[in-house]
Amino acid sequence: MISPDLSAADFRKSSLSGGNNDCIxxxxxxxxxxxxxxxKNPSGPVLAFSPAAWGNFLTGIRNGEI
Structure with a gap:
């Protein structure tokens, strides 16, 4: 398995996230x-998705399928 280069990753947290630190x-x-x-663990493991898979995941959430 090849690990992607994440050195240029610009991680963002949703502005809708609460203050309880249970966020991605x-x-x-x-x-x-x-x-x-x-x-809570920015130096921990990272999951990597294709843009299409991530888009499908978000669509599923918005449609109440997930």
Missing amino acids: EVATNLAGIVAVRDS
Whole structure:
């Protein structure tokens, strides 16, 4: 398995996140990858999705399917 280069990742947390630190951060500025991490552990593991898979996930949430 090849680990993507995340050195240029610009992780952002939603402005709708509460102050309870139970959030994820998402980086969408990398070519061909959407990176997701736990905001409580920014140096921890990162999940990497294709933009299409991430888009399908978001659509599923918006449609109440997930």
